[in-house]
Amino acid sequence: ALIALIGMILAPTLAQAAGRVVAPRGWAESSAAAPEAQRRASRWKDALGLRLEQVASAPDDDRFAETVAVFERPDPVSAEVMEDEQTAVAELGRVVANVVGADPPEASGLSTTSTGEVVIWARWIVDELAYHCVLAPTGDDATVVIMAVRARELDDELGRLETMATTIDGVTAPMPRFSLTAWRGGALLVWLALALALHAAMLRYVDQEDDHSQAGRRASVINLGLVVVGTLIAYFGLAGRELAISHAGGSREGLTMWVAVAGMIVAGAHFLIASRFDRGVVQSAPESGVFASGVYSNADILRSSITRTNMRMREVEGSEAADGEAVPSRAADLDSEPIEVGRITVDPAERE
The missing domain is CATH 3.40.1000.10 (Mog1/PsbP, alpha/beta/alpha sandwich)
Incomplete structure (x- = not known):
């Protein structure tokens, strides 16, 4: 509008x-x-x-x-x-x-x-x-x-x-050729090429090596800003070709709107596709531990966090059991009484 x-x-x-x-x-x-x-x-x-x-x-x-x-x-x-x-x-x-x-x-x-x-x-x-x-x-x-x-x-x-x-007033240049299809297809290809170029450039500035998710998100945000600039350039750049556009069955405003919408669609699709890539290589991976391989993903981080939490819970339970403290049964109710665990002494005579 x-x-x-x-x-x-x-x-x-x-x-x-x-x-x-x-x-x-x-x-x-x-x-x-x-x-x-x-x-x-x-x-x-x-x-x-x-x-x-x-x-x-x-x-x-x-x-x-x-x-x-x-x-x-x-x-x-x-x-x-x-x-x-x-x-x-x-x-x-x-x-x-x-x-x-x-x-x-x-x-x-x-x-x-x-x-x-x-x-x-x-x-x-x-x-x-x-x-x-x-x-x-x-x-x-x-x-x-x-x-x-x-x-x-x-x-x-x-x-x-x-x-x-040869002195007729009002004579102009003939109507130039203008292809709406070529312009629309060309605009889409330009946005796609720009998205790929920005993605490749952003890979050099990510926190983890080959982190396509982060690179894609950053590139798509930059691309949205360039869509605004590109739309204005297209609008004013087409000012001298309005007659040709009209003769081809289009309008300057309609073609400019196509350029803007195509750019936004490419930027949005780039963001969604890049978000599905959650694996990367940690640039300074530790020598041992879950990240020793250098390969990580969001799912790996979640599973690692859960596993380490469960291990700490088991260590606490084992320590309490060794000291004779009450350890709640996993099958018991939250309101049930704790079970006392004591040390059993066996008489040497009974062994015989």
């Missing part, structure tokens, strides 16, 4: 707004855009099934208004897609297929924006129109840009289109 509360206060917002195109000087945007451009963008919106974020158009001084439309796609652009140009272009073609058709593009590639991020672009010629399309990663969603000009004017407009494609 505490980790979740900290996450709500400190964690940045996961949602990332769609990018926006910087319209050239003299172009109109939104409701001021040319009616033809607005109608064209609306048709694209219906064909793509995406949310329309921005419409811009060139001055309506001829029969055709050059149109730029920006759409928001709810799915992010993964790092795997951006690693290969062919895969990236295929992804863009799949997104805009309902507008430009299924034919391969006339030209395509990856471009670097003014902020250093990479976007995917491709160009199609369909029905005397040239479509310059862009797919840009923008956090946990993606931005799709479609720019349309007349095909015969493409050479004149190409520089402007490429400039708009």
Whole structure:
């Protein structure tokens, strides 16, 4: 609960707004855009099934208004897609297929924006129109840009289109890969390795040689303290990967909680297992006696104590019997009278 509360206060917002195109000087945007451009963008919106974020158009001084439309796609652009140009272009073609058709593009590639991020672009010629399309990663969603000009004017407009494609606001790095399974398994392995290392280190400081019980208990207590430290490190260390964790189906707080619980389970199991080892070697064993072998256990100490107590009781009873004192019978009641034991004298004549 505490980790979740900290996450709500400190964690940045996961949602990332769609990018926006910087319209050239003299172009109109939104409701001021040319009616033809607005109608064209609306048709694209219906064909793509995406949310329309921005419409811009060139001055309506001829029969055709050059149109730029920006759409928001709810799915992010993964790092795997951006690693290969062919895969990236295929992804863009799949997104805009309902507008430009299924034919391969006339030209395509990856471009670097003014902020250093990479976007995917491709160009199609369909029905005397040239479509310059862009797919840009923008956090946990993606931005799709479609720019349309007349095909015969493409050479004149190409520089402007490429400039708009590389100056999109809000472009981020693609969604990095993140494996929840690998992180969870890795956290468990780290705690196990740490427990073993601490156990081995504590064996050097135990009172008796090879006392795994004492070493294990000490190591598990230290490990519990390290669980707190490790949990905080994991929480703040994952701050920059929240989008990837969210895209993988997890959360920063949930993964941090897993790290903490795994550490506590390992420390608890270490303590319980180590407590079952009660044998060791006394480092300065005596030359004789019950500890002469140097090997001891808690059970040995208990049995030795009982045996020595019984021996002392027998010595006392024997001494009292030799002095003629009353010795209570083991079979008698606690309230029964003591039996007098005296010395018997035999006459030499009776021996004959």
